[in-house]
Amino acid sequence: MADGVLRAISSDGTIRAVIATTTNLVEEARERHNLSYTATAALGRALTGGALLAAMVAKQGQVILKFQGNGPLGRVWVDASPKGTVRGYVENPQVELPLNSLGNFDVAGAIGHTGYLQVTHDVGYGIPYTSTVELASGEVGEDINRYLVASAQTGSIVIVGTHLGPRGVEAAGGLIVQLLPDHSEETICQIENNVSTFGSFTFLMRRGMSLEAMLKRILNGFAVHALTDVQPLTFYCKCSSERFVEALKVLDKKDLLSMAEEEGQAEGRCHFCNAIYHVGRERLLDLAQG
Ligand SMILES: [Zn+2]
Structure with a gap:
């Protein structure tokens, strides 16, 4: 499946969602930076989060995510644009950690449990808008969620995942669901219910589920329409x-x-x-x- 991002809104205007697959661009990052498994998992989530945030909040310019935790990976930096280009790196790409107690790559241990996430939106002129939150856990998705809650003052859900096999990235992607003003208590309950039954994003991808189908699954019970066709995402760096x-x-x-x-x-x-x-x-x- 080619990498892409889809934006959608509920017909009553109280929920917006953005969902993306990023397998190829995360694999390209892994190859370019010769990343360890743990670093691939961490940067993969961060690249996906950057692509999602850029699609959700930016009309132009760039969204820059800087994770600075107290873990061995050091700084994790991602730069994404609403045109669908994403690039990023980790300070120490060779760091490898044992799997965590859940049997997953220890992204939080690598980034660190304490530190901060800085998100900058640079529209290309004037002073870039920056806000900083303390890391929620170092797991990336929870940290981006904390940023969204702090900046938008509304509830949101962030899921980002990277699935690795022996030959590299087999699936990567994620989604953000954000509640807008005037949402009801029932909406919150329904979405919480949908999240609890959603399963693993990368597992659904590997079963061949499309972005549209995954969007329907996370927003089950709501009338939703896509705002655009699926837009391509690529790893792209403007250096020369x-x-x-x-x-x-x-x-x-x-x-x-x-x-x-x-x-x-x-x-x-x-x-x-x-x-x-x-x-x-x-x-x-x-x-x-x-
Ligand atoms: Zn470059």
């Missing part, structure tokens, strides 16, 4: 060799010259996608001349 050269231009002439003479080149690695860029000696000497 031109941008690397631009970054070098801000260095002192002295530093450029010593790089040219001592290293014979400048090498840069993009955090987000792990691409490596080289600028040779001659070009460095040109840049040093201004």
